[in-house]
Amino acid sequence: MAESKEEALFQEKVDAEQKIEPKDWMPADYRKNLIRQISQHGHSEIVGMLPEGNWITRAPSLRRKTVLLAKVQDEAGHGLYLYSAAETLGIGRDELNDQLLTGKAKYSSIFNYPTITWADMGAVGWLVDGAAIMNQVMLCRTSYGPYARPMVRICKEESFHQRQGYEIMNVLSHGSPEQKAMAQDALDRWWWPSLMMFGPSDADSPHSAQSMKWKIKRQSNDELRQIFIDRTVQQAEVLGLQIPDPELKWNEETQHYDWGTINWDEFFNVIKGNGPCNKERLTARQKAHADGAWVREAALAYAGKKAKKKAA
Numbered sequence: 212m213a214e215s216k217e218e219a220l221f222q223e224k225v226d227a228e229q230k231i232e233p234k235d236w237m238p239a240d241y242r243k244n245l246i247r248q249i250s251q252h253g254h255s256e257i258v259g260m261l262p263e264g265n266w267i268t269r270a271p272s273l274r275r276k277t278v279l280l281a282k283v284q285d286e287a288g289h290g291l292y293l294y295s296a297a298e299t300l301g302i303g304r305d306e307l308n309d310q311l312l313t314g315k316a317k318y319s320s321i322f323n324y325p326t327i328t329w330a331d332m333g334a335v336g337w338l339v340d341g342a343a344i345m346n347q348v349m350l351c352r353t354s355y356g357p358y359a360r361p362m363v364r365i366c367k368e369e370s371f372h373q374r375q376g377y378e379i380m381n382v383l384s385h386g387s388p389e390q391k392a393m394a395q396d397a398l399d400r401w402w403w404p405s406l407m408m409f410g411p412s413d414a415d416s417p418h419s420a421q422s423m424k425w426k427i428k429r430q431s432n433d434e435l436r437q438i439f440i441d442r443t444v445q446q447a448e449v450l451g452l453q454i455p456d457p458e459l460k461w462n463e464e465t466q467h468y469d470w471g472t473i474n475w476d477e478f479f480n481v482i483k484g485n486g487p488c489n490k491e492r493l494t495a496r497q498k499a500h501a502d503g504a505w506v507r508e509a510a511l512a513y514a515g516k517k518a519k520k521k522a523a
């Protein structure tokens with residue numbers, strides 16, 4: 212179909228690196244695609260609090276507990292910034308929430324895996340936040356202004372999260388043999404799911420081409436996955452831990468690591484709702500929403516009373 216004059220002007224603006232703002236004209240599919248991505252991102256931050264929230268009461272020291280608590284609170288803040296950004300595109304908070312609670316909207320596959328030992332708090336910070344930053348740094352330059360701006364602060368906070376995770380792994384991997392084994396076990400379980408966070412390979416990613424053209428995404432899923440692997444392998448070496456991939460090998464020609472094959476059946480199964488914790492995560496969010504009903508009712512009653520007083 213031929214491009215309309217408005218579409219051509221829109222693309223020119225994007226190509227010139229000018230930000231698109233809420234009241235600017237935009238193609239309906241740009242709006243739709245952004246709502247999809249931003250809301251999925253926001254839901255990931257909100258559901259992402261659950262695996263780590265699981266360890267707040269069991270953190271091994273007061274210091275670890277306060278750091279973990281602060282990290283989980285940061286994720287809540289990220290979710291709220293992202294929901295606000297989605298709202299500027301014309302979707303309401305209730306609708307966004309409904310889409311999450313009914314399982315209509317996706318959230319990151321990674322949060323459907325269980326956190327069974329304390330070392331998982333290290334692995335999540337190091338690998339999951341590490342992968343999240345790798346993907347989100349490019350989003351600071353995304354074409355939609357209200358999405359790009361909060362990403363700057365989010366990335367700064369994710370960077371602190373990644374370091375606290377790496378520090379936990381560093382202490383464990385240089386601790387007793389049992390602690391080192393626990394760190395290795397966490398790496399073994401989180402490595403492949405972390406690589407899946409970047410999404411399907413470029414050839415199987417239906418949204419990538421258009422999202423790159425509109426500069427919503429600035430780097431492809433495979434490109435980001437490769438940078439993540441190259442950096443993380445070196446960090447694992449410092450920890451003295453083994454990446455669970457027998458095919459991992461430095462390639463002199465490409466100056467990158469070659470690596471094995473992702474189990475894409477597992478990935479698609481998890482995003483279809485059949486991962487180890489999908490049901491548990493949704494049930495927890497549904498319960499939180501139901502438990503918060505009285506707060507919403509009280510806030511509405513208070514707002515109504517205030518409005519009545521003002522009108523009188």
Ligand code: FAQ
Binds near residue numbers: 256339408
């Ligand atoms: N999980 O065509 P593409 C965090 C879906 S935040 C589930 O490649 P796209 C912070 C995709 O939605 C982590 N679904 O899609 C934290 C699409 O389905 P649809 C989240 C996935 O959008 C740390 C279909 O597959 N970050 O971790 C996943 O161009 C620690 C086809 O895929 C963001 O959301 C997946 N991993 O690229 C919190 C960043 N991958 O909608 C707590 C923003 C793909 O057609 C603790 N998002 N799908 O039904 C993005 O950059 C992109 O949306 C991608 C996917 C790269 C995730």
